[in-house]
Amino acid sequence: MKAVSGKRSQDIVEDQIDRGDYNPSSATFRLANSPFYLMAHADFKYHEDMDKVLHKHGVSKPIYRVMTVLRERQPASIGAIAEAALTKRSTISRIIDRMLEQGLVTAEPNAEDNRITEVTLTPAGEQRLRKLTPIVGRQFMRAMDGISNRDIAHLLRTLQKISANLSKLPIE
Amino acid sequence: MKAVSGKRSQDIVEDQIDRGDYNPSSATFRLANSPFYLMAHADFKYHEDMDKVLHKHGVSKPIYRVMTVLRERQPASIGAIAEAALTKRSTISRIIDRMLEQGLVTAEPNAEDNRITEVTLTPAGEQRLRKLTPIVGRQFMRAMDGISNRDIAHLLRTLQKISANLSKLPIE
DNA sequence: CTAAGTCATGTGTAATTGCACATAATAGTG
DNA sequence: CACTATTATGTGCAATTACACATGACTTAG
Numbered sequence: 001m002k003a004v005s006g007k008r009s010q011d012i013v014e015d016q017i018d019r020g021d022y023n024p025s026s027a028t029f030r031l032a033n034s035p036f037y038l039m040a041h042a043d044f045k046y047h048e049d050m051d052k053v054l055h056k057h058g059v060s061k062p063i064y065r066v067m068t069v070l071r072e073r074q075p076a077s078i079g080a081i082a083e084a085a086l087t088k089r090s091t092i093s094r095i096i097d098r099m100l101e102q103g104l105v106t107a108e109p110n111a112e113d114n115r116i117t118e119v120t121l122t123p124a125g126e127q128r129l130r131k132l133t134p135i136v137g138r139q140f141m142r143a144m145d146g147i148s149n150r151d152i153a154h155l156l157r158t159l160q161k162i163s164a165n166l167s168k169l170p171i172e
Numbered sequence: 173m174k175a176v177s178g179k180r181s182q183d184i185v186e187d188q189i190d191r192g193d194y195n196p197s198s199a200t201f202r203l204a205n206s207p208f209y210l211m212a213h214a215d216f217k218y219h220e221d222m223d224k225v226l227h228k229h230g231v232s233k234p235i236y237r238v239m240t241v242l243r244e245r246q247p248a249s250i251g252a253i254a255e256a257a258l259t260k261r262s263t264i265s266r267i268i269d270r271m272l273e274q275g276l277v278t279a280e281p282n283a284e285d286n287r288i289t290e291v292t293l294t295p296a297g298e299q300r301l302r303k304l305t306p307i308v309g310r311q312f313m314r315a316m317d318g319i320s321n322r323d324i325a326h327l328l329r330t331l332q333k334i335s336a337n338l339s340k341l342p343i344e
Numbered sequence: 345c346t347a348a349g350t351c352a353t354g355t356g357t358a359a360t361t362g363c364a365c366a367t368a369a370t371a372g373t374g
Numbered sequence: 375c376a377c378t379a380t381t382a383t384g385t386g387c388a389a390t391t392a393c394a395c396a397t398g399a400c401t402t403a404g
Contacts, residue, residue, distance in 0.1 A: 019316060022324055024240075025309025031244060031256070035324060036218050036315075038331035039211040044258045045338035046208050062390090068196075072203060078353060084203070086216045091391055093354060115352040115399050137197030140208075144191060145337050151330050152194055152207060158319060158327045159210035165317050166217035234360090250383060263361055265384060287369045287382040 035162075042143075050139050057132060058102070062087065062095050067121065067129045070105070075118035077110075104128060207334075214315075222311050229304060230274070234259065234267050239293065239301045242277070247290035249282075276300060 021028050022035065031037045051061050059067075062085070069084040070076055076084075082092040096119055099105045104125035110116035121129070144152065193200050194207065203209045223233050231239075234257070241256040242248055248256075254264040268291055271277045276297035282288035293301070316324065 019313065019321065019324070022316070022321070022328075023309050023312050025305045025312070031240060032332075033328060035327055035331070036215055036312075038328060038335060039215045040258060042331050042334045042338065043208055043211045043215065045335060049338075060390095068203060079351090086212060088392055089353070090355080090393080094390080097354095113352085113400070117353065133197045137195050140195050140197070141191065142340075143208075143334050143337050144194070147330060147333055149191065149194070151326075152191070154323075154326055155207055155330045156194075156205060156210060158323050159207070159214050160204075161319055162214045162315050163210060163217060165315050166214065166221070168314075232360095251381090260362055261383070262363080262385080266360080269384095285370070285382085289383065 039159075046139065046143055050136065053135055054132060057128070059128065059132060062091075063099060063104070064132065066092070066095055066099065067104070067125065070119065070121050070125075071129060075108075075120040077116045077118060081119060099125070211331075218311065218315055222308065225307055226304060229300070231300065231304060234263075235271060235276070236304065238264070238267055238271065239276070239297065242291065242293050242297075243301060247280075247292040249288045249290060253291060271297070 020026060021030065021033055023029060024034065047061060054061065054064055065085045065087075066081055069081050073080070073084075078092050078096065079089055081096075082089040085092065087095075096105060096107060096117075100107060103122055106120050106122055107117050108120075110118050192198060193202065193205050195201060196206065219233060226233065226236055237257045237259075238253055241253050245252070245256075250264050250268065251261055253268075254261040257264065259267075268277060268279060268289075272279060275294055278292050278294055279289050280292075282290050
């Protein structure tokens with residue numbers, strides 16, 4: 001590897017030990033070279049344009065996210081949706097309320113466990129989602145322009161590793 | 173590259189053309205294989221634990237982000253901070269109010285252009301930031317455990333490309 | 345089988361955020 | 375030099391969010 005943070009590569013015994021400029025506690029750290037800042041930046045830009053378009057179709061970003069979660073697993077409980085959508089349960093509870101008003105989902109108590117609310121997309125919800133899909137697809141293609149599928153696969157592997165690391169026990 | 177979405181690799185003329193499973197509009201798309209979902213997920217987990225620790229030091233996530241922006245460029249205007257911190261100007265304006273109350277920053281009108289508010293970290297703000305830095309550093313090391321610096325460099329390049337793509341003209 | 349414990353969800357409340365607009369300051373135009 | 379356009383920021387207001395707690399439902403120990 002190349003030298004980082006002024007140290008010569010010989011000084012670095014293993015590739016993993018010294019994170020040099022990448023580490024936010026380094027004196028030479030810069031946001032432009034920070035993985036997490038860049039993730040937030042990319043994610044922000046990705047949604048920035050898209051949200052405006054989605055709003056024209058009466059769908060907010062959190063509602064869209066819930067719909068994509070439901071597309072994969074139906075029915076799903078409030079708690080399961082919250083976890084997958086990276087949002088607090090109480091918030092999801094209210095988002096589902098709004099989706100009910102719009103007729104995008106149904107919410108029924110689970111037959112075996114009455115505490116659980118089972119949320120399912122209605123045909124109208126499915127249709128709305130199908131309508132939005134190509135818009136999101138175009139935005140995705142735009143984001144990935146000039147990036148090889150090999151690089152995308154590499155990106156996925158790294159992100160998955162990071163997520164796995166962070167799902168272990170917390171800091172202190 | 174390997175086949176994606178059921179197509180054989182021979183069918184794919186260029187590596188960039190068909191995004192297969194990666195594209196949110198694909199029938200075989202899964203959130204677990206979606207770059208943007210994984211970015212959001214990693215970013216969420218990264219901040220989830222950290223925020224709790226930061227709060228014990230009286231610093232919220234948005235305040236911490238503003239501080240890291242100021243560390244790199246001081247003084248900075250409200251607008252410049254907003255852009256770098258991926259937050260609306262009016263929101264930053266109010267966050268700066270809170271930081272002023274805590275004595276973390278000063279805000280002075282620019283001498284040449286009276287519209288501009290120049291925000292600067294106070295010594296107390298600098299000190300607070302220095303105190304938090306090792307905490308964030310540990311979280312970073314935890315996140316990157318088992319990932320080589322080469323992979324991090326690769327991740328950075330890809331994320332930078334994506335950000336650059338999305339900074340061009342919007343969708344429709 | 346009953347009581348304590350755990351779990352899933354919903355709700356009151358306060359804080360945060362963004363939008364739309366207002367205000368103040370500068371730049372540009374004829 | 376006056377007048378319009380643009381720019382930077384701040385504020386009223388509505389919507390969204392999270393936290394803390396309450397409620398109802400299931401589970402388990404004894």
